[in-house]
Amino acid sequence: MSLADSVLAGDRLALARLLTLLENDRPEGLAALSDLYPHTGRAHRIGITGASGTGKSSLVNQLALQLRQGGLSGEGPPVSVGIVAVDPSSPFTGGAILGDRIRMRDLAGDPGVFIRSMASRGALGGLARSTFSVVQALDAAGFDLVIIETVGAGQVEVDIARTAHTTVVVDAPGLGDDVQAIKAGILEIADVLVVNKADLPGADHTLQVLRATLDMAQPRPEDRRHHAGEAVPDAAPEAASWKPPVLPTVSTRGEGIDELVTTLVRHRTFLGATGELARRQREQARLEMEMLLCEQLTLQWRAMQRDGAFERALEQVVARRVAPRQAVEALIAGTDM
Ligand SMILES: Nc1nc2c(ncn2[C@@H]2O[C@H](COP(=O)(O)OP(=O)(O)O)[C@@H](O)[C@H]2O)c(=O)[nH]1
Numbered sequence: 113m114s115l116a117d118s119v120l121a122g123d124r125l126a127l128a129r130l131l132t133l134l135e136n137d138r139p140e141g142l143a144a145l146s147d148l149y150p151h152t153g154r155a156h157r158i159g160i161t162g163a164s165g166t167g168k169s170s171l172v173n174q175l176a177l178q179l180r181q182g183g184l185s186g187e188g189p190p191v192s193v194g195i196v197a198v199d200p201s202s203p204f205t206g207g208a209i210l211g212d213r214i215r216m217r218d219l220a221g222d223p224g225v226f227i228r229s230m231a232s233r234g235a236l237g238g239l240a241r242s243t244f245s246v247v248q249a250l251d252a253a254g255f256d257l258v259i260i261e262t263v264g265a266g267q268v269e270v271d272i273a274r275t276a277h278t279t280v281v282v283d284a285p286g287l288g289d290d291v292q293a294i295k296a297g298i299l300e301i302a303d304v305l306v307v308n309k310a311d312l313p314g315a316d317h318t319l320q321v322l323r324a325t326l327d328m329a330q331p332r333p334e335d336r337r338h339h340a341g342e343a344v345p346d347a348a349p350e351a352a353s354w355k356p357p358v359l360p361t362v363s364t365r366g367e368g369i370d371e372l373v374t375t376l377v378r379h380r381t382f383l384g385a386t387g388e389l390a391r392r393q394r395e396q397a398r399l400e401m402e403m404l405l406c407e408q409l410t411l412q413w414r415a416m417q418r419d420g421a422f423e424r425a426l427e428q429v430v431a432r433r434v435a436p437r438q439a440v441e442a443l444i445a446g447t448d449m
């Protein structure tokens with residue numbers, strides 16, 4: 113049986129092997145993923161992002177437990193959950209990953225749950241790209257839900273969050289990062305906001321600040337669609353707008369998780385009913401293709417260059433004799449400097 117067939121048949125060891133191949137950019141992995149791609153598109157992808165220590169991993173743990181026990185409605189059949197934890201701030205296979213494993217121990221041994229931790233890849237964009245691949249593999253493997261936990265710090269994390277259908281931004285009181293989150297442009301990608309650690313003092317204040325900020329920042333639906341570059345002509349305007357709710361949770365005690373699950377289901381319904389789901393899926397495919405195109409073109413171009421041409425051009429730029437744009441134009445034109 114091929115690797116792709118084993119993954120489709122539900123073989124978890126084969127899935128783990130595939131994910132390792134994908135993380136290491138191995139051709140066998142990429143070939144298997146190409147075979148699996150037609151089987152993707154079924155999972156609902158939920159991105160969970162926010163500053164370190166806000167309680168994202170604890171929240172993911174609770175979400176998964178809830179979904180395994182009561183499904184999407186609280187009393188429905190359990191849904192299977194694939195979890196990808198991405199933490200570029202811990203490039204070593206120590207701390208955060210071990211922490212995630214331990215916190216997610218409640219889920220260990222449940223065949224309906226699969227947890228994968230990913231650390232940073234060296235190459236720029238490498239982490240986002242390998243995360244896309246891992247999420248696709250979990251989708252093809254048949255998980256109903258794929259949860260992607262990222263530390264919302266920079267562009268890479270925002271890119272990763274964009275692979276989600278529903279993005280949950282997690283904040284917590286006392287971290288002073290209400291403003292930081294807004295700076296990072298992270299609020300703009302939030303479909304749902306969670307103020308976790310609602311048991312701590314200051315939680316009400318954080319809830320208020322976020323609600324007020326959203327009221328100010330919320331673009332009108334028309335603007336949103338204009339910004340997205342694609343109209344949704346057949347959707348009624350009122351149905352086409354979604355105001356991100358702000359929900360308090362205490363993930364250490366499992367409080368507020370029911371409401372979060374209900375909201376996630378409601379958002380999924382909204383996406384489907386307004387055509388936004390199809391639009392997001394198209395944008396995701398576009399983002400991934402553009403990323404791959406940049407990467408492949410750069411690799412091809414590098415292979416064609418005379419040895420040291422880039423370094424020589426770099427010297428000229430560092431010495432301020434040539435502007436970066438001029439240097440790049442010369443490199444592409446093949447004029448050595
Ligand atoms: N008081 C309180 N602590 C929490 C809550 N959720 C998580 N924590 C604690 O916050 C710390 C960071 O949690 P973690 O889930 O690793 O955060 P992450 O870095 O965002 O993934 C841990 O010590 C958790 O036990 C909560 O709702 N209330």
Ligand SMILES: [Mg+2]
Binds near residue numbers: 168169170212
């Ligand atoms: Mg975490």
